Amino acid sequence: METPPGPLKLIPGGRYSLDFAIHVALEKYCSHLPLERQTKRMARAGLVVESQTLWDQLFGLSRCFKDVMVRLHEYLLSKQVLLAAETRWPLLGVTGRATKNWFDWVLVAEDAVLHSIHETRSNEAADAVLGAFHGVLLTDGYGVYGSRARAIGFVQAHDWCHARRRFIDAESTAPETAKVILDHIGALFLIEREIVEEFTGKNLDDALALRRRRRQERSKADRRGDRPDRHRGAGAGGLSDRPGSEIPRESMARAHPIPR
Numbered sequence: 001m002e003t004p005p006g007p008l009k010l011i012p013g014g015r016y017s018l019d020f021a022i023h024v025a026l027e028k029y030c031s032h033l034p035l036e037r038q039t040k041r042m043a044r045a046g047l048v049v050e051s052q053t054l055w056d057q058l059f060g061l062s063r064c065f066k067d068v069m070v071r072l073h074e075y076l077l078s079k080q081v082l083l084a085a086e087t088r089w090p091l092l093g094v095t096g097r098a099t100k101n102w103f104d105w106v107l108v109a110e111d112a113v114l115h116s117i118h119e120t121r122s123n124e125a126a127d128a129v130l131g132a133f134h135g136v137l138l139t140d141g142y143g144v145y146g147s148r149a150r151a152i153g154f155v156q157a158h159d160w161c162h163a164r165r166r167f168i169d170a171e172s173t174a175p176e177t178a179k180v181i182l183d184h185i186g187a188l189f190l191i192e193r194e195i196v197e198e199f200t201g202k203n204l205d206d207a208l209a210l211r212r213r214r215r216q217e218r219s220k221a222d223r224r225g226d227r228p229d230r231h232r233g234a235g236a237g238g239l240s241d242r243p244g245s246e247i248p249r250e251s252m253a254r255a256h257p258i259p260r
Helices: 016-030 035-044 051-064 068-079 125-132 143-152 160-170 175-199 204-222
Strands: 081-090 101-108 113-118 136-139 155-158
Touching: 016 035, 016 051, 035 051, 051 068, 068 101, 068 113, 081 125, 101 125, 113 125, 125 143, 136 143, 143 155, 155 160, 160 175, 175 204
Parallel strands: 081 136, 136 155
Antiparallel strands: 081 101, 101 113
């Protein structure tokens, strides 16, 4: 009697196949299904498994991508323009640490994204993420980016969303001056919304070309105060994001991504 070989195992000597680990990862990261909820679904289908087991599968799967992550990091650092950001990554059930957070650092290009977890938001963590990048880095106002720009040699560009907050803060003391700036930023955000509607369904290259063309035709003109007539909102100030205007603040707070 011959026993046919079993499925390829992710963890040598383990019970579960590589396909099972991939299924768990897709459910968690693509369908946003927590591991505990996955165990309940599996139990209803007759498979009794603990969430720790599912976590072990994810950890084992992550080790398969170690070299890929290194190559992806190198690819992103070769880009001319990147977006960088960092946010807290809570550590649940951890005691004895000065902080209960790690930090998720992210690099974003038009065709790739890399997340990496670091213990701090320090210069050292930033150096590990940014490497020898020498292009243009789009960031918020976090001070580490400015210090690393001087140390590493990249060009720092500030995003409109965070810059805009400063002018909102200034409305109480200089309302007329702040209004002009906020109106222009609001008009630029509206252009981005309309560009997204226009390139929806196009492939990446066509979408990027369209976005660049529209920004040269419309956003650049708006920045000069010389908007074409087809841009909504005539007058020097353009659209206002105050109550009663066409677009409320919250709808303009975020630019839309290129389709993947």
